Amino acid sequence: MAPDALDVNVHPTKAEVRFREQSLVHEVVRRAFIEALGRSGAPQLQLAPEHAAAGAWTDAPRAAPIPGILAGGVYPNRWTPFDSRREGTLAQGGAVVAGPIDIKPMIPLGQFRDTFIIAVDDEGIAIIDQHVAHERVLFERVMERLTTGALESQRLLVPLVLDVAPSAQQALAARAGELARFGFEVAPFGELTIRVDAVPALLDAQDCARALLALAEDLEGLDRGAQVQDALQRIAATTACHAAVKANYPLTYEKMAHILAELRATAYSTVCPHGRPVMLRLTRREIEKNFDRI
Numbered sequence: 001m002a003p004d005a006l007d008v009n010v011h012p013t014k015a016e017v018r019f020r021e022q023s024l025v026h027e028v029v030r031r032a033f034i035e036a037l038g039r040s041g042a043p044q045l046q047l048a049p050e051h052a053a054a055g056a057w058t059d060a061p062r063a064a065p066i067p068g069i070l071a072g073g074v075y076p077n078r079w080t081p082f083d084s085r086r087e088g089t090l091a092q093g094g095a096v097v098a099g100p101i102d103i104k105p106m107i108p109l110g111q112f113r114d115t116f117i118i119a120v121d122d123e124g125i126a127i128i129d130q131h132v133a134h135e136r137v138l139f140e141r142v143m144e145r146l147t148t149g150a151l152e153s154q155r156l157l158v159p160l161v162l163d164v165a166p167s168a169q170q171a172l173a174a175r176a177g178e179l180a181r182f183g184f185e186v187a188p189f190g191e192l193t194i195r196v197d198a199v200p201a202l203l204d205a206q207d208c209a210r211a212l213l214a215l216a217e218d219l220e221g222l223d224r225g226a227q228v229q230d231a232l233q234r235i236a237a238t239t240a241c242h243a244a245v246k247a248n249y250p251l252t253y254e255k256m257a258h259i260l261a262e263l264r265a266t267a268y269s270t271v272c273p274h275g276r277p278v279m280l281r282l283t284r285r286e287i288e289k290n291f292d293r294i
């Protein structure tokens, strides 16, 4: 594959890259599969309703206290009957098609070393890197938001004045227009400083200075003639990285559940999974096999 068919600027530390023509690559792989599987095309995915009597259970409580180590809180009941929406939607022609909604929500159990979320569902146990997962989710959300407008901005009560190298000052000033779409309001201020009047609402105040210095470094590495889209992706990746929860950071149950729900809604449903691993999964089969249950 030609080097320029890859976009290496989607992650600040290059932990992941993207195909420039993602859908083209996807289509090539899909066709190769169809070819290999026979000329007739891939079989249709058929899903039977998972819970025949789902209707009878709709009045059951959606949350229940769980005894033992989790006592004291009310958590979603993992035995909650399946939501009828998850039984697949009827596509044209009558075939039942699995959508992203078919992935059952995972229930967070807690954190390992304040860095990984441990979660379960009926099909296994997952260990999720909280920073990478949140960063991925925020990146997708930010890029999605940019297609319809600008990000929400918060005005700083006291403008932030940052000391920067001349090259960094130039890089930030040259991309002030792109930065403004993210909610950053930056302007040169004196010779070796920049003045920041507003920042994206999703950034915590204490993360702003570091995020801007990282952005300056990122944008300095970008060619003057680089496409606006490249600059936007780079800014989105760095902003997401600095806005995401950090490793070694304790999370509440609600925050863990939020990250898992968002992950389910965005990255899970991505056709081509890419880049740095978000999740390590132990399947039910692996677990049962290791305990000689199957």
Ligand SMILES: [Zn+2]
Pocket (backbone or CB within 6 Å): 131, 135, 241, 242
């Ligand atoms: Zn990061």
